[in-house]
Amino acid sequence: MALSGIRIIDLTRILAGPFCSMLLADMGADVIKVEAPGKGDPVRGQGAMKDGFSWYYAQFNRNKKSITLDLYADDGRAVLADLLRGADVLIENYRPGVLDRMGFDADRLRQLNPDLIVTSVNGYGSTGPYVDRPSFDFIAQAMSGFMSVNGTVEDGPLRSGPPMSDLVAGLYAAFGTACALAARGRAGGQRVEASLTNGLISMLAYLSAEYFITGTPPVRTGNNHPIVAPYGLFHAADGDVAVAPSNDAFVRRFLEVLDLGHLLDDPDFASNDARMANRERINVLVNEKIGRQTVDHWIEVINKAGVPCGRVMGLDEVFDDPQVLAQDMVLDVPHPGHGDVRMTGFPVKLSGTPCRLRLPAPALGAHTDQVLRDLGYGDDRIDALRRQGTI
Amino acid sequence: MALSGIRIIDLTRILAGPFCSMLLADMGADVIKVEAPGKGDPVRGQGAMKDGFSWYYAQFNRNKKSITLDLYADDGRAVLADLLRGADVLIENYRPGVLDRMGFDADRLRQLNPDLIVTSVNGYGSTGPYVDRPSFDFIAQAMSGFMSVNGTVEDGPLRSGPPMSDLVAGLYAAFGTACALAARGRAGGQRVEASLTNGLISMLAYLSAEYFITGTPPVRTGNNHPIVAPYGLFHAADGDVAVAPSNDAFVRRFLEVLDLGHLLDDPDFASNDARMANRERINVLVNEKIGRQTVDHWIEVINKAGVPCGRVMGLDEVFDDPQVLAQDMVLDVPHPGHGDVRMTGFPVKLSGTPCRLRLPAPALGAHTDQVLRDLGYGDDRIDALRRQGTI
Numbered sequence: 001m002a003l004s005g006i007r008i009i010d011l012t013r014i015l016a017g018p019f020c021s022m023l024l025a026d027m028g029a030d031v032i033k034v035e036a037p038g039k040g041d042p043v044r045g046q047g048a049m050k051d052g053f054s055w056y057y058a059q060f061n062r063n064k065k066s067i068t069l070d071l072y073a074d075d076g077r078a079v080l081a082d083l084l085r086g087a088d089v090l091i092e093n094y095r096p097g098v099l100d101r102m103g104f105d106a107d108r109l110r111q112l113n114p115d116l117i118v119t120s121v122n123g124y125g126s127t128g129p130y131v132d133r134p135s136f137d138f139i140a141q142a143m144s145g146f147m148s149v150n151g152t153v154e155d156g157p158l159r160s161g162p163p164m165s166d167l168v169a170g171l172y173a174a175f176g177t178a179c180a181l182a183a184r185g186r187a188g189g190q191r192v193e194a195s196l197t198n199g200l201i202s203m204l205a206y207l208s209a210e211y212f213i214t215g216t217p218p219v220r221t222g223n224n225h226p227i228v229a230p231y232g233l234f235h236a237a238d239g240d241v242a243v244a245p246s247n248d249a250f251v252r253r254f255l256e257v258l259d260l261g262h263l264l265d266d267p268d269f270a271s272n273d274a275r276m277a278n279r280e281r282i283n284v285l286v287n288e289k290i291g292r293q294t295v296d297h298w299i300e301v302i303n304k305a306g307v308p309c310g311r312v313m314g315l316d317e318v319f320d321d322p323q324v325l326a327q328d329m330v331l332d333v334p335h336p337g338h339g340d341v342r343m344t345g346f347p348v349k350l351s352g353t354p355c356r357l358r359l360p361a362p363a364l365g366a367h368t369d370q371v372l373r374d375l376g377y378g379d380d381r382i383d384a385l386r387r388q389g390t391i
Numbered sequence: 392m393a394l395s396g397i398r399i400i401d402l403t404r405i406l407a408g409p410f411c412s413m414l415l416a417d418m419g420a421d422v423i424k425v426e427a428p429g430k431g432d433p434v435r436g437q438g439a440m441k442d443g444f445s446w447y448y449a450q451f452n453r454n455k456k457s458i459t460l461d462l463y464a465d466d467g468r469a470v471l472a473d474l475l476r477g478a479d480v481l482i483e484n485y486r487p488g489v490l491d492r493m494g495f496d497a498d499r500l501r502q503l504n505p506d507l508i509v510t511s512v513n514g515y516g517s518t519g520p521y522v523d524r525p526s527f528d529f530i531a532q533a534m535s536g537f538m539s540v541n542g543t544v545e546d547g548p549l550r551s552g553p554p555m556s557d558l559v560a561g562l563y564a565a566f567g568t569a570c571a572l573a574a575r576g577r578a579g580g581q582r583v584e585a586s587l588t589n590g591l592i593s594m595l596a597y598l599s600a601e602y603f604i605t606g607t608p609p610v611r612t613g614n615n616h617p618i619v620a621p622y623g624l625f626h627a628a629d630g631d632v633a634v635a636p637s638n639d640a641f642v643r644r645f646l647e648v649l650d651l652g653h654l655l656d657d658p659d660f661a662s663n664d665a666r667m668a669n670r671e672r673i674n675v676l677v678n679e680k681i682g683r684q685t686v687d688h689w690i691e692v693i694n695k696a697g698v699p700c701g702r703v704m705g706l707d708e709v710f711d712d713p714q715v716l717a718q719d720m721v722l723d724v725p726h727p728g729h730g731d732v733r734m735t736g737f738p739v740k741l742s743g744t745p746c747r748l749r750l751p752a753p754a755l756g757a758h759t760d761q762v763l764r765d766l767g768y769g770d771d772r773i774d775a776l777r778r779q780g781t782i
Contacts, residue, residue, distance in 0.1 A: 326519030352581030
């Protein structure tokens with residue numbers, strides 16, 4: 001696998017950090033998730049549960065090992081130091097400064113392992129006036145400007161449905177870690193950082209470019225494309241169909257499929273500017289045609305004309321969709337004691353070193369003994385650590 | 392830099408592919424963007440323009456070189472073959488099969504360069520029933536289920552403001568490429584693929600886990616957290632404040648800051664289940680307190696209590712925010728002939744091999760001669776290619 005032989009010590013919890021380490025584990029890295037004895041990652045008890053088992057945890061912690069370790073105890077921190085000596089990467093999502101106060105500041109880490117890559121995922125980055133603030137996906141969506149451009153004018157700023165700032169930050173952190181690994185022969189160890197707010201800011205795309213030129217914040221446009229018409233959701237006889245004719249050539253093909261090609265001879269609709277000015281009128285004309293047939297019909301004929309088009313799917317439809325299944329985007333993973341757990345598949349496909357499921361999400365501390373023995377700890381020492389509650 | 396010495400031939404246009412190659416260029420890769428003579432990437436003429444120059448193009452094509460090459464001409468394809476012989480990575484975002492029909496199928500690519508990593512970004516992946524369909528961000532948002540969980544129950548499915556499926560697919564492709572580079576000593580060349588639909592499907596997080604357990608598609612919850620109350624946007628005297636108390640301990644601290652701690656003694660609000668059942672009532676009580684002070688006041692005191700909290704910012708506020716500026720998330724990049732172009736900064740921070748701005752986005756074909764000379768082409772040959780319109 002692409003990251004075979006890379007050993008990662010993972011101190012993260014909840015979502016952004018565990019997503020980062022999951023992406024690296026899916027690529028073959030040996031990820032050792034360090035969890036608090038008796039409790040573990042709070043996500044073990046969150047989200048949709050079946051028979052006391054969180055499928056949300058199972059999804060985001062596949063391919064990892066779990067050890068318990070009390071990092072508030074000196075003995076626990078000594079074990080962490082031993083783990084770091086033999087590791088390639090440390091991933092953490094504490095607030096900036098917490099790892100330092102735990103006794104693992106930059107100097108100590110360099111002394112333990114000069115080649116260690118230290119990856120941090122946090123709310124605001126590790127410098128600047130807000131560095132000590134707690135963060136959370138919803139707050140990063142608000143403070144990155146994402147909410148200000150998501151939603152409709154009428155309803156006000158809106159968060160995204162999924163926790164995008166967590167996921168984007170986790171993915172950026174995984175990308176940065178992979179780049180640092182690729183550079184390690186030349187660069188040695190270094191610090192990699194991604195934050196919830198910076199990640200979403202970098203995804204404002206043409207909206208930030210528009211603001212930088214005009215000085216005017218973009219308005220929310222709901223499902224209407226800000227600069228192209230007709231475009232968006234149209235109402236077929238049995239549901240909605242999304243159509244995205246992103247330039248004049250596509251608009252012509254789309255209108256011709258609807259027998260509305262003649263509209264392009266009308267000065268009110270001849271240019272994109274004219275169609276934007278008369279968007280409501282052209283949408284009425286388009287909907288009148290679209291309403292006469294089913295979603296399936298339109299998906300067939302509009303795609304055949306080369307115009308991007310698709311069904312607006314609920315998750316029930318997504319996970320029954322033949323394309324989604326053909327792409328292996330649904331996995332059923334046997335979890336001992338919990339039966340098959342369904343989860344989403346691997347979004348990055350590598351032909352030579354493909355991602356695969358090697359381990360189900362671990363029971364809390366399932367690999368503690370094995371990992372400590374690999375460090376050279378004897379049974380007596382492991383028993384002592386267990387008796388005193390350190391592991 | 393992390394990817395110094397990595398040479399990338401970039402056939403992509405519009406957004407998902409150019410975002411992937413920008414991320415790799417920001418990390419130090421030598422990216423040669425191949426564009427059609429006389430036209431180039433359509434984004435050169437799209438989005439917010441200033442004096443005929445697209446700042447959207449400038450943002451997503453920084454740190455790249457541009458050469459013109461007619462890939463419909465035999466001579467142009469011969470130049471591409473020469474480029475690929477000396478390259479580490481090829482990135483393309485054609486529909487599956489187009490590169491093959493151009494004469495660069497898997498066998499030919501392997502023959503030209505067995506160590507070449509071939510990265511594809513496309514709509515649906517390269518296998519399955521929809522493989523020949525055109526795609527587009529809006530369609531992937533509809534078909535991934537993202538729209539079904541974004542927005543409010545009342546308003547129906549809603550796309551995200553920014554083009555998230557393009558950006559997530561580009562970021563996944565960059566991550567996969569970096570992993571393939573890290574593996575190359577062992578694995579040699581291989582194919583890396585990310586798609587708009589698969590990328591967003593992988594970001595449904597707890598929403599997909601919930602569906603897999605319950606069999607019921609999640610409902611859109613607007614700004615309300617699906618499983619925690621109180622949570623969301625509250626109305627201060629001069630604007631909205633986002634507050635995310637994600638568990639009981641945070642809810643207690645939040646209510647105590649508001650002098651509403653006594654509510655937790657009331658059976659109607661004592662547990663999260665009770666508060667979810669009485670969400671509207673508790674929101675009224677919270678808003679009554681929040682409305683008495685300014686956003687600034689609440690951000691100060693709620694964060695100080697350790698509860699994640701922030702201002703809902705428009706882009707004007709985001710790009711004036713002291714934290715955003717401290718994180719260098721705004722760059723002013725001198726573009727010869729176009730003055731300073733403002734763009735967003737680097738979302739991944741590497742301490743040892745940091746991202747930096749080496750090149751402004753290139754004029755169309757600005758590096759054609761230099762790149763061809765580096766291939767060993769003489770002036771006569773370059774002139775001939777130019778006369779016949781191949782470059």
